[in-house]
Amino acid sequence: MRLSVIQKGLWGLTVIAVVGFVWLQISARGERSTDGPAFRADFELTDHNGMVQTDEYLAGRWMLVFFGFANCPDVCPTTLAEVAAVMDGLGSDATQVQPLFISIDPERDTPQALAEFIPYFDANIIGLTGTADQIERTSKTFRIYYEKIEEAASPDGYTMGHSSQLFLFDPQGGYVGAWTYGTPAEEILADLKARMSI
Amino acid sequence: MKSPVAAVAIALSIFLGLPISSFAGSQDIVVEDAWARASIGKNRPGAAYMTVRNTGTDPVTILSLETPLAMMPDIHRTTTDANGVSSMAPAGEITIAPGEAVSLEPGGLHAMLMRLETPMVEGESFSLTLTFDDGGTVTVDVPILGIAARGPEG
Numbered sequence: 001m002r003l004s005v006i007q008k009g010l011w012g013l014t015v016i017a018v019v020g021f022v023w024l025q026i027s028a029r030g031e032r033s034t035d036g037p038a039f040r041a042d043f044e045l046t047d048h049n050g051m052v053q054t055d056e057y058l059a060g061r062w063m064l065v066f067f068g069f070a071n072c073p074d075v076c077p078t079t080l081a082e083v084a085a086v087m088d089g090l091g092s093d094a095t096q097v098q099p100l101f102i103s104i105d106p107e108r109d110t111p112q113a114l115a116e117f118i119p120y121f122d123a124n125i126i127g128l129t130g131t132a133d134q135i136e137r138t139s140k141t142f143r144i145y146y147e148k149i150e151e152a153a154s155p156d157g158y159t160m161g162h163s164s165q166l167f168l169f170d171p172q173g174g175y176v177g178a179w180t181y182g183t184p185a186e187e188i189l190a191d192l193k194a195r196m197s198i
Numbered sequence: 199m200k201s202p203v204a205a206v207a208i209a210l211s212i213f214l215g216l217p218i219s220s221f222a223g224s225q226d227i228v229v230e231d232a233w234a235r236a237s238i239g240k241n242r243p244g245a246a247y248m249t250v251r252n253t254g255t256d257p258v259t260i261l262s263l264e265t266p267l268a269m270m271p272d273i274h275r276t277t278t279d280a281n282g283v284s285s286m287a288p289a290g291e292i293t294i295a296p297g298e299a300v301s302l303e304p305g306g307l308h309a310m311l312m313r314l315e316t317p318m319v320e321g322e323s324f325s326l327t328l329t330f331d332d333g334g335t336v337t338v339d340v341p342i343l344g345i346a347a348r349g350p351e352g
Contacts, residue, residue: 073245073311074276075284077235078304081346117238120345145283153272153288155243155312161285164278181278182305185348 037174041065042141045102045134048114048127055173058126061098062196063169067144069105069160070113075181076101079166084123085185086192093198094124096171102138103129104146104162142167168195224334226254227294231350232326232340240314244268246326246340247308247350251299259293259331260300267324268311275307286310291331304348318342 041055041063064083068076080101087094101118103109106129114127130138139146144163151159164181166188176195179188232248244267252258263271275289289307294300302308309326311318318324320342327337343352 071242072286073243074274074286074304074308077245077345078348081235081348084346085348117242117345120238122346145281147285149285149287151287153270154286159286161283163282164284165282178282180282181284 037170037176039141039143039175041169041173041175043102043128043134043138045128045130045138046111048111048118048129050111053126053128058098058100059173060171061096062171062192063167063173064097064099064192065102065142065167065169066100066165067102067104067139067142067146067162068164069103069162070109070117071105071155072160075164079164079181080118080121080123080125082183082185082188083125083166084121086189087123087125089185089189090192093193093196096196096198097192099123099125101125101127102135102142103127104135104139104144105160106130106132106135108156168192223252223254223256223258223332224330224336226252226256227258227328227330227334227336228253229328229336229338232338233347233350234311234318234324234340234342235347236320236342236345237314237318238345240317244311244314244318245308246311247302247304248338248340249299249301250294250328252294252296255296257293257295259291260328261291261331262329263309264327264329265311265324267315267318267326269313269315271309271311271326273302273307274310276305278305320344 044052044054047053066079068079083099087099090097103114109129111129114129118125118127146160146162149159149161150157165178167178168176170176228251230249230251234244234246237244263273265271273289273292274286276284276286278284292300323339323341325337326340327335329335
């Protein structure tokens with residue numbers, strides 16, 4: 001098939017229009033993020049007591065959200081321990097903050113599996129899990145990444161890679177910011193108190 | 199006897215009082231600040247942390263771990279990329295240069311204790327044996343701290 005000059009010109013214009021449209025969409029999104037939060041906490045999952053929990057049910061409190069899996073012996077208990085230390089440091093203001101541990105390993109992490117270890121951190125942390133589909137949707141709304149890594153030298157032949165930040169949401173569910181894994185609890189506590197103006 | 203030279207060497211070493219299987223290296227290993235977190239039951243893997251210091255003059259490589267507590271202990275490494283995504287993989291052989299130390303600590307290297315034989319109970323301890331490339335071993339007693347412990351001090 002041979003294209004005429006006019007046809008080539010029209011195709012050229014089409015390409016320019018598509019590129020322009022995509023660029024406008026991206027730049028508009030960038031502008032929007034300057035007012036209001038970049039995104040909101042949005043989920044419907046089952047907690048470690050078997051109760052359905054949503055962002056609406058938990059609204060009215062600040063939320064500390066992090067992702068992990070029960071078979072994780074290093075990063076996840078370390079983050080749980082750090083969060084427990086932060087909650088302890090908040091003293092009576094701890095009632096204004098709800099920590100959430102969201103599993104990204106729905107295959108193994110039943111509510112019962114989470115019930116076996118989340119409460120031991122004694123910090124009112126709610127463990128959340130769901131179907132593979134629910135977890136995938138949650139990861140999209142929270143803009144986090146997770147993957148299953150086949151690894152023969154791991155229990156059940158796999159391990160999980162996942163975003164390991166600790167996310168903070170305000171009482172309206174708006175995203176405030178995140179701390180990278182390894183930030184000392186003392187630093188998180190000071191920062192959190194400043195954000196909450198307490 | 200395969201080689202007369204080897205026979206002479208062995209005879210000489212016995213005569214001179216030298217160790218035949220020389221553990222040059224691992225005898226200079228010092229393990230400090232070992233600790234582990236309590237586990238809930240034995241269905242999920244545990245982790246132990248410590249600092250392994252080479253006070254000698256030769257590089258020493260950790261080949262393997264052994265403990266009566268877990269059927270499959272191995273050193274794993276957690277890495278976190280620029281996007282904040284963490285993942286874990288076997289660390290392979292770890293070589294410690296003379297005068298250097300390798301820290302097994304949260305977020306980096308850890309002794310991953312897979313297929314626990316018994317639950318890890320706070321207040322108890324277990325023995326962990328490190329085997330080195332010169333054939334030598336070092337056994338340490340690892341105290342089990344609370345589940346929310348953040349370091350060797352608790």
